[in-house]
Amino acid sequence: MSYAIKIEGLGKRYLLSHQQKARYHSLRDTITERAQHAAQAVRRLMGGMGSDTDPAREEFWALKDFDLQIEQGERLAIVGRNGAGKSTLLKLLSRVTEPTCGRARLRGRMASLLEVGTGFHPELTGRENIYLNGAILGMGRPEIDRKFDEIVAFADVEKFLDTPVKRYSSGMYTRLAFSVAAHLETDILIIDEVLAVGDAAFQRKCLGKMDDVGREGRTLLFVSHNMAAVETLCNRAVLLAGGRLVDVGETRRIVEAYSETWRKAVDLNDRHDRSGTGRARIESIVMEADSGEQTFRIASMESVSFIVTVSMTAEAVGKKVDLILIVCDGRDNRIIPLYTEWAQSDLEVSGELHRFRCRVPGGLPLVSDTYWLTAAVLIGGVNADKLDRALEFEVVPSQSFADGLVLNPAFGQVLVENIWE
Numbered sequence: 001m002s003y004a005i006k007i008e009g010l011g012k013r014y015l016l017s018h019q020q021k022a023r024y025h026s027l028r029d030t031i032t033e034r035a036q037h038a039a040q041a042v043r044r045l046m047g048g049m050g051s052d053t054d055p056a057r058e059e060f061w062a063l064k065d066f067d068l069q070i071e072q073g074e075r076l077a078i079v080g081r082n083g084a085g086k087s088t089l090l091k092l093l094s095r096v097t098e099p100t101c102g103r104a105r106l107r108g109r110m111a112s113l114l115e116v117g118t119g120f121h122p123e124l125t126g127r128e129n130i131y132l133n134g135a136i137l138g139m140g141r142p143e144i145d146r147k148f149d150e151i152v153a154f155a156d157v158e159k160f161l162d163t164p165v166k167r168y169s170s171g172m173y174t175r176l177a178f179s180v181a182a183h184l185e186t187d188i189l190i191i192d193e194v195l196a197v198g199d200a201a202f203q204r205k206c207l208g209k210m211d212d213v214g215r216e217g218r219t220l221l222f223v224s225h226n227m228a229a230v231e232t233l234c235n236r237a238v239l240l241a242g243g244r245l246v247d248v249g250e251t252r253r254i255v256e257a258y259s260e261t262w263r264k265a266v267d268l269n270d271r272h273d274r275s276g277t278g279r280a281r282i283e284s285i286v287m288e289a290d291s292g293e294q295t296f297r298i299a300s301m302e303s304v305s306f307i308v309t310v311s312m313t314a315e316a317v318g319k320k321v322d323l324i325l326i327v328c329d330g331r332d333n334r335i336i337p338l339y340t341e342w343a344q345s346d347l348e349v350s351g352e353l354h355r356f357r358c359r360v361p362g363g364l365p366l367v368s369d370t371y372w373l374t375a376a377v378l379i380g381g382v383n384a385d386k387l388d389r390a391l392e393f394e395v396v397p398s399q400s401f402a403d404g405l406v407l408n409p410a411f412g413q414v415l416v417e418n419i420w421e
Contacts, residue, residue, distance in 0.1 A: 002107070004188055004219040005070040005093065009102035012088050016058040062088040063243045066102065070221070072187070075214040077230040077251060078223045079258045080240035086223045089240070090114055090192050093221070108187025108219075111137045113178055122166035126157050126176055129165050133180045147183045154205065155179035175202055182209045189213050190221045207233065227255050228368035228397055259297050259394055271387060279316045280377040280384035283309040283353075285325075285391045300398040300415060301363040306338070308356045310377055310385075316349045322378040323347075323356055327364060327371050328389075335371075335413055336364060349379070365415040366395045 063085040070076055078086050091097045093104055094112040120129045130151055134144040152158050155175040157168075165173065181189065191210065210233055214220050224230055230237065230251060237254035239246040247257050268282055288305045289295050298304050306325055327336040338358050340347060347356070364371075371393055376386040398415075 002072055003069050004072040004074070004107055005068075005221075006105045007066055007068045007070075007093075007102070008104075010066040010089075010092060010099055010104055011064045011101040012062045012092060012097065013064075013100040014060045014062060016060050061243050063092065066245055068238065068245065068248065070219060072107070072219055073214075073217040074236060075220040075222070075234045077234035077237040077254070078221060078240065079225075079227075079230060079237055079254065080246075084240040085243040086240055087114065087192055088243070090190050090221065090223060094190060106188060109138050109184075110188040110190065111181045111184045111186040112190035112192075113181040114190070114192045120165050120173065120177065123164055125163060126161045126165055126168070129176070130180055133177065134184065137181060137184050138186075139184050143185070151176075151179045151183050154183065154209070156202075171202065178206060178209075182206075182213065186218065188219045188221070192223045193225070225370075226368075227258075227394070231255060231397075256297075268387065268390060271390075274385055274387055276377070276383040276385040277379070278384065279313045279379045279382075280321070281311045282375055282377060282385050282387055282390065283311055285309075285373060285375055287391065287393055296392070297394045297396055298364065300367065300395050301365055301400065302398065303359070303361050303363050305357055305359045306373070306391075308358070308375060310354050310356065312349050312352050312354065312379075314352075316379045316384070317351065319349050319380045321347045321349050321354075322381070323358070324376045324378070325358060326374040327366070328374055329413060330370055330372070332372070332388075334374075335366065363398075364395060367413050367415060368395055368397050369413065370394050 066085075066089065078089065080086050088097075090112065091114065092099050093106065094110070094114060096114065120133060124132060130148065131141070131144055134147075135141075139147075152161060155172075155178075157172055157176055160168065160172065165176070168176070178191075181191075189210075207229060210220060210222065214233065220233070222230065222234055234251050236249065237251045238248045239254050239258050247254060268284055274281075284307075286294050286307050287296060287298065288307060289298065290303045290305075308323060308325070310321075310323075312321075322340045324340070325338040326334050327338070328334050338360065372389045373391040373393070374386075374388045375390045377384045
């Protein structure tokens with residue numbers, strides 16, 4: 001099979017400017033500094049004489065030494081933490097920015113959706129922007145005419161078609177931009193975090209359309225933090241970290257490797273944002289699967305335990321202790337409370353160090369997403385120690401419920417078994 005994209009030694013370097021400590025500048029200081037900068041530039045041009053080190057400027061490689069071959073018809077996910085270089089890679093492939101070194105060869109026509117409203121003119125109407133954006137992406141007018149009704153129907157903006165897009169919401173912008181890009185008959189489609197904007201119905205349509213693109217044999221490059229969507233849509237994945245290619249391979253394995261980059265146990269001793277009387281201190285929180293193995297990735301509705309280690313002061317000995325664990329989503333919405341008092345568990349402080357286990361036999365009935373755990377210890381009914389975002393973990397799809405489906409958090413986050421007849 002011939003390649004669709006071949007990347008060799010691709011890199012992008014930026015020079016970061018750092019503001020020096022503010023001080024009063026006279027005209028003489030300004031002239032002297034300008035003369036020094038000019039002299040340094042001349043020395044560099046003359047063959048690198050003199051130091052090129054400038055304390056006010058720093059080299060930053062957003063992407064470096066990147067090599068990859070993407071086959072035609074492949075559906076490739078690009079995953080990594082914020083700042084890993086994902087968007088930089090897509091901008092280089094889309095010719096939005098020039099590389100500092102290396103090259104990327106693309107075979108076939110390409111369409112990309114990197115940001116909301118890219119290629120749109122705010123003063124033009126939705127109708128006019130369809131033609132403008134389509135032309136920018138390489139569509140001829142006859143092709144746009146042929147696809148026009150499909151584009152409008154998919155974007156669901158028919159009522160506002162002759163309204164300037166500057167009056168559109170971000171969701172309407174995204175729907176229209178995605179619709180134009182997705183309906184262009186390209187060989188390569190590049191999508192960057194399109195699922196982050198828009199309502200639930202739109203996100204579902206996006207997933208369906210991208211799945212269609214892959215089934216048609218076209219090449220898809222997809223960047224998303226929604227790992228369930230990544231595993232459903234893509235047959236191969238790339239892991240980026242610090243601007244470098246870390247790993248490439250089968251999607252599920254790469255998703256697991258990606259999880260390892262952020263699911264390290266947090267050292268709570270470094271946290272100074274605690275609140276409470278100080279009679280107790282949360283030392284650590286770990287999550288365990290039924291096998292007893294420590295994990296940061298659990299399937300929905302799969303039995304799980306949280307182990308909380310707490311140190312107590314002498315004043316707390318003999319008093320009633322309560323623990324609260326609250327599962328929160330990425331927007332800090334409180335979803336599931338795990339509270340000793342609600343579970344009618346009577347616990348008492350008998351020493352300086354305690355290890356508490358909270359077992360959830362039925363598991364967490366949550367859709368696939370990343371979640372946080374907020375923890376608090378109460379001594380005698382008074383908050384002794386509280387930590388927000390004390391543990392980060394991931395919930396993945398359950399094999400016993402909605403197997404193989406992407407359960408979008410926009411529809412809701414709590415799962416209950418339901419039977420329709």
